[in-house]
Amino acid sequence: MLITTNDTSRHPVDGHLVALTGQRTFGTEFKYRKGRKVFGDGQPAEYVYQIISGAVRTNKLLADGRRQVNSFHLPGDMFGFENGAIHRFSAEALVETLAWKMTRSGLLDAMASQKGSTTKLLRLITQSLQHAENHMLLLGRKTALEKVAAFLLEMDERQDHPNVMILPMPRRDIADYLGLTIETVSRALSILRDERLLRFVETTQRQLVLLDRFGLAQHDA
Amino acid sequence: MLITTNDTSRHPVDGHLVALTGQRTFGTEFKYRKGRKVFGDGQPAEYVYQIISGAVRTNKLLADGRRQVNSFHLPGDMFGFENGAIHRFSAEALVETLAWKMTRSGLLDAMASQKGSTTKLLRLITQSLQHAENHMLLLGRKTALEKVAAFLLEMDERQDHPNVMILPMPRRDIADYLGLTIETVSRALSILRDERLLRFVETTQRQLVLLDRFGLAQHDA
DNA sequence: CGTCGCGTTGACAAGGTTCAAATTTGGTGG
């Protein structure tokens, strides 16, 4: 399996920026309402964020509106770390989200005074890189059905294999994450449902139960 | 334009691992012959590499042989930095390549004793991440023609806009980088040639001249 | 001079998109 386990979601404390720097003297908690923009493409990259609760998506846009969702960030995930002075993508809250927010320079300063924190920050960023590497393989080389199966398994893994999986994002976001259209995502989900690999809870479209994870994994490449 | 400029290729010294650590006491130069594997997927991730001359591609494979080339690394680029103990992709020399090679732990140790080096390493890794983000947009949302145009502009940029651009990789690698087939890459190149946006040198297929960079950029999204 | 690897081109097939419409869901106000 090529799913990247996000360890920080399992061990929240270790992965948190607070744990990185060892202090709470700077940075603040911030709440974002559903749909609200955390930061926009091209805006000054002053802050680095880590999700406490909720979910955020980061995405890039082409001039004509085509969109690519880079990743969905869940509790424990860090995002917004940039090289330059401006963000190269935008971030929006999928649901009401609580995030820890601190300045980039503050983070770096704090790390300078904390032995071992460098390694931890490197690990967080390298995790993003590994996710991106896996996702490039998915985008470039997997079929629609494989993409959707891989997506479900990724969410399942990151939510720690719950009985009922809740998708905090609409089909459009899933489609833009997988490089597909919403219709193709919908058709793929219907196929997997008809094959009894999953079922939706009641009449909802965002809550589902994975009935056969092994079968799903076989649909993934 | 969404092309990521690789600053290290312009300022080789600043970006080098040697410059990072400020010492030459560990790490060695190593030569890889054309086609030779630098490291393989699943192998122990002991070393970190930086290219001095030549070119390397890093890629991932699916069980049935489908391949995704993550990136082409040119002089100044660092690669092979991993979180865990093993590599999550493989790296092969496209042409005879000279690379600086040092242990991962050695690099981290050396950095601990060098003020400011952390920032430099972070910058190198964040650069990889930004490239991956741009590439996800390309893979997920661009058309075949846009992909090929973007690829040519990326190579042009990274080779500092030479009169004659040399492609060190075969069509298969380009196709696997762009998530296309070699036939589609070939057709796209023929279209751009017929539109007088580029021409091949003599009868070669790996040396070409970009006749109209602006026109190419318009084909990119 | 024949063979082999690489690249190009053509014809056809297919997976995924587009366009359209039906259906369902979830939120809102009475």
Added chain:
DNA sequence: CCACCAAATTTGAACCTTGTCAACGCGACG
């Protein structure tokens, strides 16, 4: 609590971009 409406999702049919299969050309090399 219920009716209603807008948004989200599903489904169907036609179409199109890209992939597949096949043939051919070309240059490198023995």
